[in-house]
Amino acid sequence: MSNLIHLNTDTTSLVIKAEKSLPEILYWGKRLPEDTGLDTFFEANHHPVPQARIDTGTVVSLCPEHARGLFTAPGLEGCRHGDDWTPEFSLSETTMDGHRVRFLCHDPRAALQLVINLGLNPGTDVLETSLTLTNQGDSGYQLRKLTNTLLLPTHAREIMYFHGRWTHEFQTERKKLDRSGFILENRRGRTSHEHFPGIMIGQPNFSETSGKVYGFHLGWSGNHRFHAEAMSDGRRYLQAGELLMPGEVELAPGASYSTPTLYSTYSNKGLNGISQNFHRHVRREIVRFPEPGKVRPVHLNTWEGIYFDHDPEYIVQMVRSAAEIGVERFIIDDGWFRGRNDDKAALGDWYLDEQKYPRGLQPIIDCVKDHGMEFGLWFEPEMISPDSDLYRAHPEWMLHTDGYDQVTIRNQYVLNLQIPEAFDYVLGRLDSMLSEYDIRYIKWDMNRELVQPTHNHRAAFHGQVQAYYRLVDEVRKRHPLVEIETCSGGGGRVDYEVLKRTQRFWASDCNDALERQTIQRGASYFFPLEITGAHIGAKLCHTTGRQHNADFRGITALFGHMGVELDPARASEEEKRGFAKYIALHKSLRHLLHTGNYFRCDTAHKESQAWGVVSQDQSEAVLMFAQLAMPEYAMSATVLIPGLDPQKQYKVQVLENSSSDIYMKRCPPWMVEPATMSGALLEQVGLMMPVLQPESAMLIHLEEI
Ligand code: DGJ
Numbered sequence: 001m002s003n004l005i006h007l008n009t010d011t012t013s014l015v016i017k018a019e020k021s022l023p024e025i026l027y028w029g030k031r032l033p034e035d036t037g038l039d040t041f042f043e044a045n046h047h048p049v050p051q052a053r054i055d056t057g058t059v060v061s062l063c064p065e066h067a068r069g070l071f072t073a074p075g076l077e078g079c080r081h082g083d084d085w086t087p088e089f090s091l092s093e094t095t096m097d098g099h100r101v102r103f104l105c106h107d108p109r110a111a112l113q114l115v116i117n118l119g120l121n122p123g124t125d126v127l128e129t130s131l132t133l134t135n136q137g138d139s140g141y142q143l144r145k146l147t148n149t150l151l152l153p154t155h156a157r158e159i160m161y162f163h164g165r166w167t168h169e170f171q172t173e174r175k176k177l178d179r180s181g182f183i184l185e186n187r188r189g190r191t192s193h194e195h196f197p198g199i200m201i202g203q204p205n206f207s208e209t210s211g212k213v214y215g216f217h218l219g220w221s222g223n224h225r226f227h228a229e230a231m232s233d234g235r236r237y238l239q240a241g242e243l244l245m246p247g248e249v250e251l252a253p254g255a256s257y258s259t260p261t262l263y264s265t266y267s268n269k270g271l272n273g274i275s276q277n278f279h280r281h282v283r284r285e286i287v288r289f290p291e292p293g294k295v296r297p298v299h300l301n302t303w304e305g306i307y308f309d310h311d312p313e314y315i316v317q318m319v320r321s322a323a324e325i326g327v328e329r330f331i332i333d334d335g336w337f338r339g340r341n342d343d344k345a346a347l348g349d350w351y352l353d354e355q356k357y358p359r360g361l362q363p364i365i366d367c368v369k370d371h372g373m374e375f376g377l378w379f380e381p382e383m384i385s386p387d388s389d390l391y392r393a394h395p396e397w398m399l400h401t402d403g404y405d406q407v408t409i410r411n412q413y414v415l416n417l418q419i420p421e422a423f424d425y426v427l428g429r430l431d432s433m434l435s436e437y438d439i440r441y442i443k444w445d446m447n448r449e450l451v452q453p454t455h456n457h458r459a460a461f462h463g464q465v466q467a468y469y470r471l472v473d474e475v476r477k478r479h480p481l482v483e484i485e486t487c488s489g490g491g492g493r494v495d496y497e498v499l500k501r502t503q504r505f506w507a508s509d510c511n512d513a514l515e516r517q518t519i520q521r522g523a524s525y526f527f528p529l530e531i532t533g534a535h536i537g538a539k540l541c542h543t544t545g546r547q548h549n550a551d552f553r554g555i556t557a558l559f560g561h562m563g564v565e566l567d568p569a570r571a572s573e574e575e576k577r578g579f580a581k582y583i584a585l586h587k588s589l590r591h592l593l594h595t596g597n598y599f600r601c602d603t604a605h606k607e608s609q610a611w612g613v614v615s616q617d618q619s620e621a622v623l624m625f626a627q628l629a630m631p632e633y634a635m636s637a638t639v640l641i642p643g644l645d646p647q648k649q650y651k652v653q654v655l656e657n658s659s660s661d662i663y664m665k666r667c668p669p670w671m672v673e674p675a676t677m678s679g680a681l682l683e684q685v686g687l688m689m690p691v692l693q694p695e696s697a698m699l700i701h702l703e704e705i
Pocket of ligand 1: 303333334378445447487488489490506508509
């Protein structure tokens with residue numbers, strides 16, 4: 001019987017050799033033709049052994065082993081008080097279930113069992129992998145590392161990775177993948193703004209529309225480590241798993257540890273192919289909406305409008321103005337609970353501040369509902385302020401290490417959710433608020449990192465993340481219709497594991513449209529628009545001090561789950577007309593934006609960018625073209641639009657333009673009079689763009705004739 005496992009989707013093939021030792025990838029890429037004699041091909045085409053190396057040759061398996069003379073980073077590191085540190089597994093059983101494979105492996109000497117799970121999703125082209133280690137010995141096994149490993153083809157030579165910070169998330173950077181290797185480590189205890197757990201590796205110069213590329217994302221909201229390397233023999237691999245602290249995980253006899261899931265996908269059409277696969281996967285396999293098919297309601301979030309200054313009478317005015325401009329969900333952000341007058345106190349005291357709200361929240365909720373909107377409320381459940389009743393009553397609930405002073409970040413500590421009483425307390429408070437009021441939406445925030453977290457004399461990163469997942473799961477179980485947004489000072493906690501429990505993420509605390517252009521583009525590599533929180537902020541941006549007109553802010557916020565983050569009651573009539581216009585436009589386009597295929601264009605001039613969405617049946621598309629900085633040239637380049645139907649004719653017209661035509665004596669004629677153009681020509685020859693003012697954007701609509 002063949003020892004090759006061949007998984008196929010419409011576009012991708014994965015071939016794995018599963019013999020006596022741990023399985024290895026022989027091929028992963030464009031779908032192979034049927035009946036090509038794979039066995040004999042790989043028999044004759046298997047790795048040769050170079051001189052002066054291990055005589056039997058080495059295999060970069062799905063969990064590389066030092067024991068076999070492979071000097072890469074091993075897939076498993078651990079020991080039993082020094083012993084059993086270099087296990088050598090044999091494959092005991094391979095089980096296939098459709099597109100899923102389970103490899104059961106053992107090392108009887110080390111008394112360890114390893115299960116490698118792998119599934120290539122036929123509907124999305126995304127490969128899911130995870131490993132589970134079980135201690136079958138009669139003493140504890142100290143686990144330092146268990147990680148997913150994937151062998152890459154030799155043309156995988158360039159990396160694109162993501163970095164950032166508060167108000168500056170999802171920034172991209174490129175690097176050569178060479179012998180010095182690439183390591184991305186996150187030790188912040190949340191997914192983090194700084195080291196998003198995603199990476200692209202592909203042919204040199206892969207672009208949005210061209211090149212063979214592999215995309216990876218680790219679904220985990222805590223510490224992680226990515227390691228990619230070109231070995232001295234030219235083979236390349238990627239590892240991604242949780243980063244464990246010394247002694248953090250000790251497996252008692254019979255206990256298991258599972259890695260987070262690594263999501264990977266292949267495209268031979270550049271980064272757009274990767275994003276489209278990931279988006280499909282998020283839509284079909286990750287995010288669960290309590291009411292499937294319900295449109296994403298336009299938000300008003302009070303944060304930048306009123307901060308901590310909560311006056312119910314005034315909030316009612318905001319509600320009315322919000323309804324006038326078309327808002328559908330009204331969310332009261334931070335500042336509603338006892339003693340929360342600034343960011344220095346009260347986290348943990350999740351009781352309504354009756355001084356601020358003497359008549360409770362009900363009058364506001366009634367007003368919100370009377371205006372046809374839903375009501376949402378902000379919480380930061382995992383936190384505790386030193387100046388809070390909760391801390392005064394239970395200082396021991398603060399996550400810390402005995403004998404050391406715990407630092408504050410944003411004046412706050414973290415609540416140790418592994419203490420059952422602390423967990424029950426915060427669950428009880430959330431449950432009580434959600435039961436008392438008709439709250440349909442939680443903005444679940446998390447504004448600081450974990451520093452020196454210990455529980456039961458061990459590092460507590462892993463346990464805290466697991467406890468957080470349990471907490472959200474329990475809240476959802478008790479209140480299944482409530483939608484949850486994951487926020488962490490903006491986009492500090494968004495990944496596919498948290499998205500299994502939430503329906504939206506707050507991409508950034510930066511509402512500056514210019515910055516948002518880059519942030520939202522970066523997020524779009526992994527996340528579809530309907531879950532990407534994007535708001536129109538105040539004209540004078542609170543986090544950058546820049547000013548943009550309502551059109552640039554509106555066009556930018558339109559590409560996401562849209563909202564406004566300002567005080568509409570104080571806005572001028574002209575501003576309000578602008579917000580209403582873009583909210584209405586978003587509503588008219590949201591079927592397309594939230595279900596279609598998202599793409600980014602390769603723009604010739606680096607100061608401009610373009611992205612768009614084409615409907616699944618390719619009958620309609622919307623394109624955004626933005627001028628980020630001063631145009632380098634007096635004329636703009638054409639923009640090639642990928643993803644249209646080459647056979648179809650489209651009516652092309654401008655929907656909105658935030659720029660004056662200061663640089664143009666004559667605009668391209670299609671801007672003045674809608675024109676008919678073929679999908680084939682728009683993709684190959686492209687659409688001629690005007691030169692826009694810096695920091696402006698244009699919205700273009702394409703509709704099948
Ligand atoms: C950080 C969030 O990202 C903001 O949107 C806001 O909710 C504040 N926290 C409130 O403290």
